[in-house]
Amino acid sequence: MRLTRRHFMALSSAAGLATAFPGLAPAFGASSGTSVALLPSQAPTGWKTVLDKANAKLMEEHGFTFDAQFINWSNYAQQSLLKFTAGAQFDTALQALWLNMAQLQQSGALADLTGQIDKWPNLKKQIAPKLIEANTWGGKLWGIPQVNSAGRIQHFGIRQDLADKLGFPEINDFETLERFFYAVKEKESGVTPFALASQTGWQTAVATPTGLFNQHSWENPYTMQYSLAGSGLRFYFDKDAAKTGSSRPIPWWDDAGTVEALRKIRQYYQDGIINADGLNVDQATIESQFGAGRFAGLWSITDGLQSNRLAGLKKAVPTAALGQVLPFGGPLGSVKPVQTFQADNMIVVNANGGDVDRAMALQDWFSVQENHDLVGLGIEGTDWKPVGEHSFEQLSTYSFPSYAILWRAGLERLTSSMTESEKKAFGWAQDYDNFELDTFASFIADVTPVKEAAAQMNNVMTQYANPLFYGVGDVDAGLDKLKKAADAAGLDVIMTELTKQGDAYLKARAS
Amino acid sequence: MTVPKARAVAAGSRRRGLSSRDSLVLLLLAVPGIAWFLVFAYGPMVGLVVAFKAFNIRDGIFGSPWNGLANFRYFLTSGDAATIVFNTVFLNALFLGASLFAGLVLALMLNEIRGGPYRRFMQSVIFFPYFVSPIVISIMLQVILSGVGGRGGLVNNLLSIVDLPQVSWYTEPGAWPWILTIVKVWQLGGYTSVIFLAAITSISEEVYEAAALDGASRWRMALSITVPLLLPTFAVLVVLGVGRMFFGDFATIYAIVQDNGVLFPTTDVIDTYVFRSLRMIGDFGTTAAIGLFQSVVGFVFVAAAVMVQRRFQKESSIL
Numbered sequence: 043m044r045l046t047r048r049h050f051m052a053l054s055s056a057a058g059l060a061t062a063f064p065g066l067a068p069a070f071g072a073s074s075g076t077s078v079a080l081l082p083s084q085a086p087t088g089w090k091t092v093l094d095k096a097n098a099k100l101m102e103e104h105g106f107t108f109d110a111q112f113i114n115w116s117n118y119a120q121q122s123l124l125k126f127t128a129g130a131q132f133d134t135a136l137q138a139l140w141l142n143m144a145q146l147q148q149s150g151a152l153a154d155l156t157g158q159i160d161k162w163p164n165l166k167k168q169i170a171p172k173l174i175e176a177n178t179w180g181g182k183l184w185g186i187p188q189v190n191s192a193g194r195i196q197h198f199g200i201r202q203d204l205a206d207k208l209g210f211p212e213i214n215d216f217e218t219l220e221r222f223f224y225a226v227k228e229k230e231s232g233v234t235p236f237a238l239a240s241q242t243g244w245q246t247a248v249a250t251p252t253g254l255f256n257q258h259s260w261e262n263p264y265t266m267q268y269s270l271a272g273s274g275l276r277f278y279f280d281k282d283a284a285k286t287g288s289s290r291p292i293p294w295w296d297d298a299g300t301v302e303a304l305r306k307i308r309q310y311y312q313d314g315i316i317n318a319d320g321l322n323v324d325q326a327t328i329e330s331q332f333g334a335g336r337f338a339g340l341w342s343i344t345d346g347l348q349s350n351r352l353a354g355l356k357k358a359v360p361t362a363a364l365g366q367v368l369p370f371g372g373p374l375g376s377v378k379p380v381q382t383f384q385a386d387n388m389i390v391v392n393a394n395g396g397d398v399d400r401a402m403a404l405q406d407w408f409s410v411q412e413n414h415d416l417v418g419l420g421i422e423g424t425d426w427k428p429v430g431e432h433s434f435e436q437l438s439t440y441s442f443p444s445y446a447i448l449w450r451a452g453l454e455r456l457t458s459s460m461t462e463s464e465k466k467a468f469g470w471a472q473d474y475d476n477f478e479l480d481t482f483a484s485f486i487a488d489v490t491p492v493k494e495a496a497a498q499m500n501n502v503m504t505q506y507a508n509p510l511f512y513g514v515g516d517v518d519a520g521l522d523k524l525k526k527a528a529d530a531a532g533l534d535v536i537m538t539e540l541t542k543q544g545d546a547y548l549k550a551r552a553s
Numbered sequence: 554m555t556v557p558k559a560r561a562v563a564a565g566s567r568r569r570g571l572s573s574r575d576s577l578v579l580l581l582l583a584v585p586g587i588a589w590f591l592v593f594a595y596g597p598m599v600g601l602v603v604a605f606k607a608f609n610i611r612d613g614i615f616g617s618p619w620n621g622l623a624n625f626r627y628f629l630t631s632g633d634a635a636t637i638v639f640n641t642v643f644l645n646a647l648f649l650g651a652s653l654f655a656g657l658v659l660a661l662m663l664n665e666i667r668g669g670p671y672r673r674f675m676q677s678v679i680f681f682p683y684f685v686s687p688i689v690i691s692i693m694l695q696v697i698l699s700g701v702g703g704r705g706g707l708v709n710n711l712l713s714i715v716d717l718p719q720v721s722w723y724t725e726p727g728a729w730p731w732i733l734t735i736v737k738v739w740q741l742g743g744y745t746s747v748i749f750l751a752a753i754t755s756i757s758e759e760v761y762e763a764a765a766l767d768g769a770s771r772w773r774m775a776l777s778i779t780v781p782l783l784l785p786t787f788a789v790l791v792v793l794g795v796g797r798m799f800f801g802d803f804a805t806i807y808a809i810v811q812d813n814g815v816l817f818p819t820t821d822v823i824d825t826y827v828f829r830s831l832r833m834i835g836d837f838g839t840t841a842a843i844g845l846f847q848s849v850v851g852f853v854f855v856a857a858a859v860m861v862q863r864r865f866q867k868e869s870s871i872l
Contacts, residue, residue, distance in 0.1 A: 123835050127610050142835045150611035234702045240812055318703025321813040322695060322723055336701055394611070494627045497830040497839065501633070504829055505814035505821075514724050514815055530632050 076107045077400045079389075080125060080135035082118040083443040085110070092420050092440070099413065104403050110447075126151045129394055133401040136446040137185060137390045139269070144486050146390065147184045153391035153398050155183045162406035168450040172474050176383035176483050180550075185388030186405050188449040191344055191471040193381040195368060196245050196254065199342035199351065202365030202463065204230060213367045216257045223315045226338040236310070237337040238320035239328040243511035244503075245341065247303035248276050248294045251379045252369040254341070255306045258299020261371045263379035265297060266480040270487050274500040275528075275536060279544050284481045287552070289544025291537060293528065295521060304510050304517045311513025320512040335359040342366060344471035345445075349460040366463045374470045381477040384484070387445055408448040418444040419455065429458040485547045492539045495532030502527045604841040617838075624842035633826065641801045641822040644730055648737040648802060649794040653787060655738045656745025660783075661775050663746060664753050676750075679743030687808035690736060694809060698722040698732075726819040733806065733820065740805070745790070752786040753779060788862050796855040799847045800824065823847060 086092075097107040111132065113121045122135050123142050137143040137152075146152050159166050159174060169187065177187045198219065205213060208229060210222040223235035238246065248267050249259035259265070267276045278297050280290040294300060310316045317323065317337075332340050333354040342348045348366065355362045370377050391401045407413050419426040420440035429435050434455040444454075451472055456465070470476055489496045506524035509515050600614060607620040628634060659679060666672040699722055700706035709719040722728060756779065764774050801822030810820045812829065827843045 119832060119835075123610075127613070127837065129613070145835050146610060149609045237702075314704065318721065319695065319699050319723060320703070321815065322691075322699075322811055323703070324811075327692070331701060493836060497627055497836065498631055500832075501631075501826065501830040504812045505817050508812055508814045509724075527632075 074106050075397070075400070076109050077134070077397070077404045078109050078111060078132040079404075079447055080118075080122050080132055081110045081112050081443055081446045082115045082136055083112060083446070084114065085112045086420070086440045086442045088420060088425065088438065088440050089442075092417065092425075092442075095421065096413070096417050099416075100404075100407060104407060106400055106403070108404055126392065126394075131395045132392055133396040133404070134389050134391055134447070136188075137388050138386055139384065139486070140386070143185065143388060143390065144489065147179065147486075148488060148490060151393055152184045153393040153396060153401075155186065155391060155398070155402070156181070158183070158398065158402050159186070162402055162409075164409035165402070165406040168409040168452050170451070170474060172383055172479075173385065176479070177385055177388065179484055179486050185385075185390040186402075187385030188387040188389060188445060188447065189385045190346060190445075190449045190451050190454045191468060192383065192451075192474040193344065193379065193471050193477045194386060195252065195344045195379065195467075195471060196250065197342050197344065197369055197467070198236070198254070198339050198367040199348050200339040200365050200367055201337075202363040202461075203359070203361050204233070204338050205365060206363070213365075214373055215371050216260050216369075219367055223310075223338070224313075227314055230338065232336070233338050234317050234336060235315045235338045236317075237328045237332060237340040238316050238512060239323055239325040239341065240321055241325065242341060243320060243508055244276060244294075246307050246511050247300050249278075249297060249299070251381070253300070253303055254369065255310070256299050256303035257306070258302065260369045262298075263370065263377055264478070266380050266382060266482070267294060268482060268485060268487065270489060270492075270496050270499065270536065270540070274496055274503050275533075277537075277540060279482050279485075283544070283548055287545075287548055289482075289541055289548055291540040291544055293533065293537070295524070301517070301521070304521070307511065307513040308515075308517050309513075316513060318514075321508060321514060333358060335362070339367075344368075344467055346454065346456060346460065346464065346468040349457060349464045352459055352461065364461050364463070366461070366467045368467055374466065375476070378476065378478045380480040382480050382483040383474070383477070387449070389447055409450055409453070411453050414448055414450060414453045415455070418442055418448055428455070432456055433458045433460070481551075482544065482547060485544065487540065487543060492532065492536050495535050498531035499528065499533070499536065502531045601841060601845055603838050604845045606838055608836065608838040608841075620838070624836075624838040625846065627839050628823075628827070628843050628846070633821070636818065637821055637823055637826050640819065641799060644733060644806070644820070644822060645794075645798040645800075645802060647730060647734045648741075649791070649798065651734050651738050652741035652745055653790055653794070655742035656749055657780075657783065657787065659742055659746035660749030660753060661779060663750060664779065665771060665775075676743070676747065680747060681743070682740045683744040685740070687804045690740070690805070691809045691811075694732075694736065723813060724815045726816045729810070729816050729820050733809065736805065736809070737802075748790065749783055749786060752783055756782050785866065788866055792855060792858045792862060795858040796851050798854055799851045803828065 093108070093110075101107055118136075119141050122137070123146075125132065126135070126146060137146060143152075156178075159169055165186070170192075172192075173187050173189065174183065177183065177185070200213070200222070204226060205211065205222055208222065208225040210218060210225070213219050213222060226233055226235040246254045247256050249256055249263070249265050250267050251263040251265055252259040265278050265281060267278055269276045276294045277291045278294065280286065280288060280292075283289050307316070311318060317328075328337070328340060329351070331337060333351065335355065335358045349364060352362070352364050355364070368374060370379070389401075389405065391398050408417065415422065415426075419434060419436075420438060420442070422428070423437075425438040425440040426434045426436055432455055435458045456468070460468070502524070506520065506527050510517060510520045510524065603614055603617075604624055605619055605621065606614070606617040607623070608614070609617045612618075663672060663676060663679075666675065695706075697707045698709075700709070703721075703723065705719075706722070708722070712719055720728070722732070760778055761774055764778060769777070801824040803822070803824035806820060806822055807825050807828065810816050810825070823843065824847075827840060831840055
């Protein structure tokens with residue numbers, strides 16, 4: 043369009059009025075400019091086309107545009123932290139407890155979003171009150187939770203075709219799963235029964251509320267681990283703290299069933315049930331080897347995305363099928379595991395340079411099915427096509443990191459290739475009533491008073507605990523070294539501080 | 554102090570020989586270099602104040618309160634400091650010595666190749682590993698040492714052929730200084746050899762012709778002419794390498810070892826230790842303190858190396 047002198051005068055007047063009378067701004071939309079978001083991963087194929095279409099609609103409806111700065115996952119934690127530190131101009135970023143969210147909040151880098159959700163009808167409709175409640179720290183909301191289910195339960199994704207072939211059509215308990223793994227080892231040459239990847243090893247033994255090989259937690263999924271500074275030391279508060287008023291934290295190795303789990307893992311390592319390179323091999327490599335048919339099982343989570351592995355796997359093993367085994371000593375619904383309902387992913391707003399209204403308007407805009415589909419799945423007919431009311435079939439390689447900015451449980455479409463087994467597990471995980479809220483659900487440790495000890499504890503866990511989680515080395519000798527190193531790093535100091543913070547949390551919760 | 558007459562005259566003539574126009578041209582030529590150093594080397598040094606501050610994201614570098622030497626305490630009081638400092642120096646000394654030696658030998662060998670295309674091909678082949686990413690190297694190493702699933706691998710297959718027991722390489726810390734050294738030689742040998750080859754081309758052909766007239770073999774010429782004349786280049790590379798010695802070669806070591814705690818007793822260096830312990834804490838003050846500590850020790854190393862070089866080979870000293 044040619045910009046005539048009349049157009050220019052009109053635009054100048056509008057800009058002048060908007061500047062002189064900020065109160066008039068809503069007449070032109072919620073905000074203006076571009077809402078920049080820091081997102082992990084890479085720009086999807088065809089991103090520009092999708093973004094242009096989304097921005098045309100967004101501009102028309104709200105008067106601003108959206109842009110994403112994609113940062114590779116391997117650098118995301120450091121790069122996003124640096125951008126906050128350097129005072130970079132952006133509205134939102136993906137953050138999480140396992141990233142730097144607690145640190146950012148404690149240093150005042152995040153905008154307070156308390157009460158904001160109520161102002162945005164589409165967003166309010168899509169975010170469950172329980173989710174807001176659980177993700178509110180000290181009475182304040184510091185981020186918009188991005189979840190597609192109520193509880194996230196780690197479990198086993200298995201080759202159902204092998205399970206059927208070996209006589210295990212239904213696996214509902216630990217013993218049956220173990221027998222399946224040994225049968226694979228014995229009868230399926232070249233297939234390792236279960237794959238462990240680096241970084242997630244602690245989940246083999248530490249209950250969250252279940253540990254993969256922690257048989258005790260399968261029967262008793264009622265303890266929830268908390269972590270200091272995102273990772274490092276994981277610990278448990280007393281299960282009866284709500285009654286006694288005393289938090290009494292313990293390190294993870296003192297929780298019932300954990301040491302037995304470590305022995306089990308060691309046995310699996312020696313018997314070849316798990317891979318021997320878990321300490322070194324990353325998740326992407328494990329996924330590709332699983333896709334090549336080299337493993338009979340791998341770590342999974344109830345996020346509804348696990349069936350996506352099937353298409354790749356079928357290329358290597360045309361008869362392959364997938365199944366989900368949830369770590370409970372019985373069928374789904376027989377137990378009510380504890381959860382914190384804390385979101386793994388949160389969208390936070392940059393307090394120093396971010397525009398809260400614009401960020402919230404974008405979150406609201408993403409909470410409309412059409413917009414959610416456009417950015418999350420791409421162009422309808424080109425990148426995807428609807429199947430039924432809530433499913434879709436992927437037509438291109440467009441892959442947007444929806445989990446990082448626009449996950450809404452009620453708007454998520456399921457892939458048409460989702461297995462019946464995953465549909466069942468995912469459906470169960472979407473219902474808040476299937477879980478028990480943990481006493482310390484909103485507890486976030488403030489690491490500042492024990493910063494040095496916490497930093498050293500990160501090292502202790504990597505050096506001495508990781509080998510135990512992968513079965514490398516003797517359990518007793520390894521535990522002995524771990525405890526000595528933890529003591530030297532300041533375990534007592536940390537535990538004293540956690541007790542103080544835990545007790546204060548209980549007191550505040552009671553009042 | 555009396556200035557010897559000859560030197561004073563020479564200095565005077567140099568001064569007289571350089572007009573103000575020439576000086577200006579030289580200064581202009583130097584401007585991009587000076588600007589680069591100011592912007593990328595000296596400017597960021599202002600940020601080192603973070604090492605003495607209780608850094609807070611909201612208050613920023615200059616607004617955060619001072620906390621003396623508290624940020625240095627974390628590393629120096631950790632029980633692992635001695636092992637980590639030893640690993641840093643030992644591994645990097647191995648890398649430096651082995652890659653320089655390999656580069657020198659490869660340069661001598663390449664120099665003996667007479668066929669131009671073949672020599673250029675070989676040069677490209679041995680230079681290529683320099684461009685391979687540490688991540689790719691780590692994957693290649695896993696395939697070679699441990700195979701899919703951590704059981705097997707090319708090396709273990711070879712051991713089996715000669716009836717030797719298989720080794721779980723990723724749980725054997727003792728072998729890793731040598732494995733990493735082999736990786737560094739593979740990676741840097743060709744690159745270093747190119748520097749030596751460049752130095753060889755500056756050696757006058759007449760020297761070799763005189764040696765040939767005296768009946769020297771190619772081997773004798775290499776040992777008695779090429780190697781001694783390469784020593785200044787060798788010394789400069791040593792000094793440069795020593796300056797980086799305390800920086801631990803983070804990219805290669807972290808990509809290969811990752812969070813495999815079993816290997817830490819022999820592979821953990823300052824950078825990997827700090828990265829691991831602080832990546833979740835995100836404390837820039839402590840990170841800057843460690844960086845400053847490394848720089849100061851690196852400076853001491855370089856100064857010592859230069860002094861040694863000046864003592865034994867003053868004419869090739871870089872300072």
